[in-house]
Amino acid sequence: GENVEQHPSTLSVQEGDSAVIKCTYSDSASNYFPWYKQELGKRPQLIIDIRSNVGEKKDQRIAVTLNKTAKHFSLHITETQPEDSAVYFCAASFFSGSARQLTFGSGTQLTVLP
Amino acid sequence: NAGVTQTPKFQVLKTGQSMTLQCAQDMNHNSMYWYRQDPGMGLRLIYYSASEGTTDKGEVPNGYNVSRLNKREFSLRLESAAPSQTSVYFCASSERPTGGNSNQPQHFGDGTRLSIL
Numbered sequence: 001g002e003n004v005e006q007h008p009s010t011l012s013v014q015e016g017d018s019a020v021i022k023c024t025y026s027d028s029a030s031n032y033f034p035w036y037k038q039e040l041g042k043r044p045q046l047i048i049d050i051r052s053n054v055g056e057k058k059d060q061r062i063a064v065t066l067n068k069t070a071k072h073f074s075l076h077i078t079e080t081q082p083e084d085s086a087v088y089f090c091a092a093s094f095f096s097g098s099a100r101q102l103t104f105g106s107g108t109q110l111t112v113l114p
Numbered sequence: 115n116a117g118v119t120q121t122p123k124f125q126v127l128k129t130g131q132s133m134t135l136q137c138a139q140d141m142n143h144n145s146m147y148w149y150r151q152d153p154g155m156g157l158r159l160i161y162y163s164a165s166e167g168t169t170d171k172g173e174v175p176n177g178y179n180v181s182r183l184n185k186r187e188f189s190l191r192l193e194s195a196a197p198s199q200t201s202v203y204f205c206a207s208s209e210r211p212t213g214g215n216s217n218q219p220q221h222f223g224d225g226t227r228l229s230i231l
Contacts, residue, residue: 001173006156009154032212032218034219034220036222042224043204043222043223043224043225044157044204044222045222046219046220046221049219089156089157091157093212096170099145099162099164099170099211099212100211100212101147101159101162101172101211101212102159102212102220103159103173104156104157104158105156106154106155106156107154107156
């Protein structure tokens with residue numbers, strides 16, 4: 001199956017600074033890479049995703065980059081705000097059984113300091 | 115639309131008791147999933163149903179069974195609960211199986227917090 005490693009496990013930044021979270025994956029056939037944000041006690045919510053035929057995708061202050069050769073992808077948050085504080089999970093799709101599934105990284109606790 | 119609805123939100127069980135976690139979605143999605151979330155371990159797939167009438171094991175299926183009752187509903191059953199099954203359980207759905215030739219993000223419910231004593 002797929003293995004997804006996520007770093008760092010915790011990240012503290014000053015408000016207004018940028019934050020970068022990195023993930024690596026093992027299955028070269030993976031073709032879909034979503035990022036989820038989970039606030040304390042809440043459900044994971046999709047914030048951005050990227051497919052393997054695209055190298056970068058942006059949505060306002062959030063961007064994701066993908067390096068297929070190196071099998072890693074990263075989440076970039078610019079101009080961080082206190083409401084960005086949450087746990088962020090990366091994931092990669094892989095085929096097993098009857099359909100594609102997602103394997104999640106172990107999460108990054110982002111704290112934005114005012 | 116409510117999206118993905120899970121019941122109950124909280125539950126405490128004794129070791130050996132059985133329980134069924136319920137999940138329903140109103141987005142007309144074909145695929146549904148059950149995950150467990152433990153501290154420091156992210157989300158791990160227990161079982162999934164790519165379409166109505168099919169179910170498959172995920173990464174951690176031992177001790178669980180599932181039923182895809184219809185297109186809307188996908189339940190998770192613990193036949194004989196063990197303390198190791200204490201966790202937060204999330205149900206998710208997607209229009210079609212995630213990945214492949216089109217973007218099919220998964221949408222999550224609010225979770226069921228399950229404690230087994």
